[in-house]
Amino acid sequence: MTSGSDIAARIENQAERLHVSIGAVCNNNCIFCMEEDREGRYVNNSAMTAERVRWMLESHTGAEEVCFTSGEPTTRPELPDFVTWARSLGYRRISVMTNGRRLSHLAYAAALAKAGMNRFYISIHGHTKKLHEGLTRTPDSFEQTVAGLDSIAKLKRFGVELHTSTVITDRNLPHMLDIYRFLRGHGVDQVVFNVMQANGRADTRRVRPSGTARRSSAASRTKRTRPANRPRQAGPATAWAERRAPLAKTSPAVATFAGTATERGP
Numbered sequence: 001m002t003s004g005s006d007i008a009a010r011i012e013n014q015a016e017r018l019h020v021s022i023g024a025v026c027n028n029n030c031i032f033c034m035e036e037d038r039e040g041r042y043v044n045n046s047a048m049t050a051e052r053v054r055w056m057l058e059s060h061t062g063a064e065e066v067c068f069t070s071g072e073p074t075t076r077p078e079l080p081d082f083v084t085w086a087r088s089l090g091y092r093r094i095s096v097m098t099n100g101r102r103l104s105h106l107a108y109a110a111a112l113a114k115a116g117m118n119r120f121y122i123s124i125h126g127h128t129k130k131l132h133e134g135l136t137r138t139p140d141s142f143e144q145t146v147a148g149l150d151s152i153a154k155l156k157r158f159g160v161e162l163h164t165s166t167v168i169t170d171r172n173l174p175h176m177l178d179i180y181r182f183l184r185g186h187g188v189d190q191v192v193f194n195v196m197q198a199n200g201r202a203d204t205r206r207v208r209p210s211g212t213a214r215r216s217s218a219a220s221r222t223k224r225t226r227p228a229n230r231p232r233q234a235g236p237a238t239a240w241a242e243r244r245a246p247l248a249k250t251s252p253a254v255a256t257f258a259g260t261a262t263e264r265g266p
C-alpha cells in the first residue's frame, strides 16, 4: 500500500509538466465548465500567438510533458504545427486535453499523431447520449466524442495513449461502473473520474438528480475568491508549468495548481 509520504515524494520528484492554453473557443457548452467567462477566455487565449507558443516551448525543454489545453485546442488551426515544434525541441510526451469531437475525423487525428502527439485526454461525461449531452448541452457531441475515442483507439498501434476525463455530477455518479465499462470497451487506457471543483459555471450552478441546474445556495451566500496561485482567465496570455498529478482539462477536480508559474511570453 502506498503511504502518504510515498505519494508526497513522488509528487516532489515529478518532472515539470507544461500546459499551454491555446484554445480561445470551445464547441461544447458544458454545464460545469470552469471557464464560464467565455469572453475573458477568448481575450486571454487569443493572445497566445504562435510566437508565444514557440517561446513557451523553447523555455521549458526538459519538461516531462507538454499539454495543449484550454477552451478547445483542436479549434486552433496551428495545433499540428505546435506539435511538430514540440517534437523537434525534444519533448517526449506531447498531449492534448480535448472534447474529442474533431478527432472523429480520423485523418485529422492521424495527422496529429504523425506530427508527434502521443497522448490524448478526451473529456466524456456519460455512456449514453442523454447523459453526456445533458451535461455538454451540445447536440450530437456524444456521437462525435465517441467517434473521436475510436479514432485514437485505432492509432494506439503507433504508440499513442488514450485517456479520458469524466467530471462527476449528481447525474452520472450512479453510472460510474457503466461509464468505466463503456470507455474500456472503446479502448481507453486510463479512465479518470474527477470531482467537480467550484470554478466557473460549477461555482454558480450545481446539477440536481432531476437534471436541472439551479443556483447553488452555498455559492450565492459565499463570496468566493480566486486562489492566489491560480492564473486569471482574462488578461495576458498565460501558460503554466506544474509539478503534480495529471490534470483533466475539464476538470478541475485535481487542479490545485501546486507550483504554478504564470508566465508571459513575447
Ligand code: SF4
Pocket: 026, 027, 028, 029, 030, 032, 033, 034, 035, 070, 071, 072, 098, 099, 123, 249, 250
Ligand atoms: S468543460 Fe471543456 S469541453 Fe466543456 S465547455 Fe468547457 S472547455 Fe469546452
